Amino acid sequence: MSVDAAPVSELPDPRDFGLPVVTEDDLPDELGTLVARVHDLVDAVAHTEAGSAELAQASATVHELTERLNVKRRDIGAMLERPRSDGGADYETLTNVVSGRSNPAAPPLVLEHTDDGVRARVTLNGTYQGPPGLAHGGWVAAMLDQVLGSASAAAGMVGLTANLDVNYRNPTPLNAPLELTARVTGTERRKVFVSAEIRHNGEVTAEGTAVMVRLDVPG
Numbered sequence: 001m002s003v004d005a006a007p008v009s010e011l012p013d014p015r016d017f018g019l020p021v022v023t024e025d026d027l028p029d030e031l032g033t034l035v036a037r038v039h040d041l042v043d044a045v046a047h048t049e050a051g052s053a054e055l056a057q058a059s060a061t062v063h064e065l066t067e068r069l070n071v072k073r074r075d076i077g078a079m080l081e082r083p084r085s086d087g088g089a090d091y092e093t094l095t096n097v098v099s100g101r102s103n104p105a106a107p108p109l110v111l112e113h114t115d116d117g118v119r120a121r122v123t124l125n126g127t128y129q130g131p132p133g134l135a136h137g138g139w140v141a142a143m144l145d146q147v148l149g150s151a152s153a154a155a156g157m158v159g160l161t162a163n164l165d166v167n168y169r170n171p172t173p174l175n176a177p178l179e180l181t182a183r184v185t186g187t188e189r190r191k192v193f194v195s196a197e198i199r200h201n202g203e204v205t206a207e208g209t210a211v212m213v214r215l216d217v218p219g
């Protein structure tokens with residue numbers, strides 16, 4: 001693959017795109033606890049066999065809680081800034097549906113940088129079900145998209161997915177540890193070519209490739 005655009009060494013600052021930025025200090029520990037509990041709540045709701053009275057009471061409690069939390073809402077698009085050891089910063093979308101720190105709908109995918117890209121670990125509960133007992137193919141694609149985008153960003157090239165190809169090699173299990181790996185395989189002008197796999201017990205369940213198109217910083 002030809003390389004005729006040098007990767008930028010620094011990630012763009014989301015503020016240059018007009019996005020609000022928060023730091024970990026802005027996030028109370030209690031938010032993390034709430035997110036984890038609501039994540040479990042969604043699973044409980046999806047699978048409960050409780051009776052009518054119990055369900056009615058739970059609905060009222062949840063409705064009241066929703067109204068209380070909605071009193072003060074964060075702007076959509078908020079980015080979380082995390083300082084890096086080299087003095088730079090990493091950014092992640094706070095409510096990203098796959099890995100967002102404040103999103104109870106996120107599995108969540110926990111990402112780390114590796115020598116050649118990124119690795120993520122995740123266990124999907126029963127709310128990510130597609131076929132009985134198995135992960136939904138759309139979620140498999142979403143998780144691949146996330147690590148593919150993150151691998152591009154980790155290499156200093158933040159972009160949007162222009163094309164995503166997924167091959168489902170084996171069923172992806174629920175309630176079992178999964179490992180995702182992704183890396184940049186080439187660049188061409190603003191295009192960044194990336195590839196990724198999902199593994200369970202070392203066996204590939206799905207693999208994906210994407211073309212990310214690098215974003216130009218406004219101005």
Ligand SMILES: CCCCC/C=C\C/C=C\C/C=C\C/C=C\CCCC(=O)SCCNC(=O)CCNC(=O)[C@H](O)C(C)(C)COP(=O)(O)OP(=O)(O)OC[C@H]1O[C@@H](n2cnc3c(N)ncnc32)[C@H](O)[C@@H]1OP(=O)(O)O
Nearest residue numbers: 012014017091145146149150153160161162163189211213
């Ligand atoms: C939003 C601001 C964010 C700022 C954030 C700052 C810091 C953030 C830091 C970290 C973030 C970390 C991780 C992110 C991780 C994961 C996120 C998940 C990824 C997603 O979930 S993302 C959502 C889904 N995604 C979209 O919502 C895209 C919709 N789409 C468009 O917005 C445009 O379509 C765009 C921008 C893609 C291109 O538009 P454009 O006008 O800029 O560029 P243009 O068309 O000129 O193409 C330039 C070159 O790409 C080639 N090209 C174009 N399309 C192609 C295709 N389909 N297949 C193959 N090649 C293609 C052309 O052929 C040309 O190639 P060539 O150079 O060879 O001529």
